[in-house]
Amino acid sequence: MRVVHAEVTNFRALRDADIRIDSSTSLIVGRNNSGKTSFVNLFEKFFSSSEDAKFVLEDLTTSRIADLEHARRLFGEAEQHAAAGDEETSEVLRSKTVELVPAISLALTIDYNEEDDLAPISAVILDLDENCHTVRIVATLAATEPRKLLADFWEAGKRAGERFDSYKWLRRKFKDYFTATYRAVSPVDDSVTRELKPSAVRAILAVRFIYAQNKFDDTPADKTRTLSKTFEAYYRSSSTDERRGRNIDQIEEALASASTELDANYDEIFKPFLDDLHTFGLGLVTPLHAPRIVSLIEGSAVLRGSTRIQYPSGDAxxxxxxxxxxxxxxxxxxxxxxxxxxxxxxDQASPQPALQILFIEEPEAHLHPQMQETFIKNIENYIKSKTTRNVQVVITTHSSHMVARSGFAKIRYFDATGRDITIKDLSTFQANVKKTGDGKETLRFLEQYMELHRCDMFFADKIILIEGTAERLLLPKMIARCAEGLQRQYVSVIEVGDAYAVRFRELLKFLNVKCLIITDLDSVDPSKPKRLGCRPDTPNAHTSNSTLKKWLPGKDTITSLLETTTEGKISNNVRVAYQVPERPDGPCGRSFEDAFIIANAATLATNLSSLALKRHFVRTVGDNPSKLTIEARAYDIAENLRDHKTDFAFDAMLLNDWKVPRYIDEGLQWLTRP
Structure with a gap:
């Protein structure tokens, strides 16, 4: 038995969202403010018994808050028609106002099979179809009496006149008019429903929330006791010690003498859990060791504050x-x-819940990359080792390491590029790619790439695909020189080479994030054996670059590529940038290196003596070349630097007043724009 779908309506940025829940672990990823935490918060507000989990006006999607103001004004028009004796028009307008009153909803679809114990969910099974193994629970926050809400809203505005602040009134009165209700809804007929008590729903679905912003502190004092308090709570929930109810004064002396025995009892209680920590690497890295729980009895703090965590020092x-x-x-x-x-x-609850969902927000907080990978790799097996019950885990994360370890099938991508947030299921992406000609090979490449490289495109505002090391080393400086706005955005830079950029095509289309591909013209002479590289101005030269031929702009000859307009280099959110002449009728580079040399011929001529790779220039253009000579022989110089591209990038960094090659400048300028 498991939750398979969650449909959200009108909650914060999630105006209309459908999220498929994985049977074991769902990894929710996306840029900041894409609704990931809101999704978790909605479950807490509907299914947690915490007093802090209350709905407020700001939980409504902002456009729906505006609908309330619209409804108030429309209600005023209805009142005016009623005062004039036109009850028919007045009633029509009142009906429209009620339709404008928003409601927040969370609809859960639950699948079960014949082997499951159906007793816990018997109250929500509303169909008689033997072949139907699905139930639905819909939690709704709505105005109990929408007409009364609008009437009071209108009257309050009428009394206050121009001084009326409708937003503040709604904030203050929201909880008085909006109430959470729960219903079982037939999966085959929406009209068949049954009201449920909140306690009945919580008996079916158990939830726990582990948030990222826990109050941890590493101050070197014994004042910060977040872990100690957590262990105390764990002990209280596990212990059946009846002495807790005894008078503190009567047992103070006994507790002092029993401290040693209590320590031994604590060891017994917590040993299974402390052993679990080794699964996640604790104790393997010196000088960090598994903690020991000891009792520090402090008189009046018998039931509270009498537990501490201590760690052995270097000599124990x-x-x-x-x-x-x-x-x-x-x-x-x-x-x-x-x-x-x-x-x-x-496990201890009676009756036991049919479903358990554990929400973990950003578990990577404070964890170094290896610990992040260890956590996501072991969390499923750890849960399975502790219970036979199906505990579903929903993890929100910004960790590229966790994404790399999880695989596509578990990822749910929250896309915030449009007006409304869209949730995309990467298991669907996986299935669709498999259907393409080389889909299996593409998926294998992407999954291996994500495992081997830090792949943070799932969290980026913009993406840049580059070919090689030189571009990667110089890109931050190039952005600072010609596209400063990108420095204030989260840009994911991915080094893919010219042959593999095409492999990212479907994934980039799926993510719908603005992307710039910086690649090389890669001119070759088709008349030569093995299509050897040649200068771009070679007659009938073609490109060997698979990105340019198979993707953007989808052309083969160098002439046609250089004639392509800016619009021809763009497809939806993706633009390609490849070498073009720095000036009309000027020479054109074949690679990044010769394009950089052409763009900075004057600077290189002036600073030739300071270059670590000076000898490679001298070998081609002599000791004192002019700007024009360097510009004309850029292709030959770049050929001499073929095996020294990283050194060339470091030489370029040390130059003053160098220019960004035109093709990269134009591409970065495009990427800067919204």
Whole structure:
């Protein structure tokens, strides 16, 4: 039994969203402010019993808040028609105002099979179809009496006149008019429903939320006790010690003498959990070791504040307080303890919930990359080792390392490029790509690339694909010189080479993020054996670049490529940039190196003596070449530098007043624009 779909309506930026939930782990990714945390918050507000999880006006999608103001004004028109005796028009307008009153909803689709225990969900099974193994639960926040809300809203505005602030009135009165309700809805007939009590829904669905912003602190004092308090809570939920109810004064002396025994009991209680930490690498990296829980009895703090975490020092003689441990390990310990506590609370619940969903927000916080990979790699197996129940995990993350480890099928991408946020399922992307001619090879390449490289395109505002090392090293400087606006955006730079950029085509289309491909003209002479490289001005020269031939602009000859307009280099959100002459009728580069040399011929001529690669220039153009000589022989110089591209990039960095080659300048300027 598992939740398979969650449909969200009118909650913050999620105006109309449909998210497929993986049977084990769903990884929610996307740029900042793309609705990832909002999705988690909605579950908390509907299914958590926390007093802090209350709805407020700002939880409505902003456009729907505006609908409330529109409804107020329309209600005023209805009142005017009623006062004039036109009840028919007045009633029509009132009906329209009610339709404008928004509601927040979360509809969950749940699948089960014949082997599942159906007793916990019997109240939500509304169909008699033996072949239907689906139920739906719809949680809704709506105005209980929308007409009364609008009448009061209108009257308040009428009384206040021009001083009326409708937004403040709605904020203040929101909880008085909007109430959460829960219904079971037949999956085969929406008109068949049954109202559910909140307690009944929470008995079916158990949820736990582990947020990123836990109050950890690594100050070297024994004041920060987030972990200690968490262990205390874990102990309270696990212990059946009846002495808790005894008078503190009566047991103070006994507790002091029993401290050693309590330590042994703590070891027994927490040993299974502390052993679990080794699964996630704790204890393998010196000098960090698994913690030990000890009792520090402080009189009146018997039931509260009497537990501490301590870590052994280097010689194991002098225990150190919890604040001396790093934030990363504290975060990991806290998270795993919360996971285990959730599993045990579900197992101990009576009746036991039919469904369990664990939400973990940005578990990578404070974890270094290797710990991030270890966490995402082991979390599923860890849960399976602790329970036979199907605990579904929903993780929001900005970690490229976690994405690389998870694979496409588990990723849900929140696309915020349009007016409304769209949720894209990468398992669907995976299935669609497989259907293409070389789809399996493309998927294998992308998955291996994500494992081997830091691939952060899922979180980027803009993406740049580049060919080689020289471009990668110089790109930050080029952005600073000609596209300063990009420095304030999250730009993912991916080094792919000319032969593999095409492999990213479907993924970039799926992500719908603005992307610039910086590639080379790669002119070759088709009349020569093996189509050897040649100068771009060679008659009938072609390109060997698969990106230019198979993708953008989809042309083969150098002449046609150089004649392509800017519009011809753009397809939707993707633009290609390749070498063009720096000036009309001037020479054109074949690669980044000769294009840079042409663009900076004067600077290179002036600073030739300072170059580490001076000898490669001298070999081609002599000791004191002119700007025109360097410009004319740029192709030959670049050929001499073929095996020294990284050194050439470092030489370029040390030059003063160098220019960005025109083709890159134009591409970056395009990428800067919204």
């Amino acid at each position: 003689q002098y225990p150190l307080p919890e604040g001396h441990n790093g934030l990363g390990y504290s975060k990991l310990i806290f998270t795993i303890l919360q996971v285990r506590g959730f599993i045990e609370s579900c």
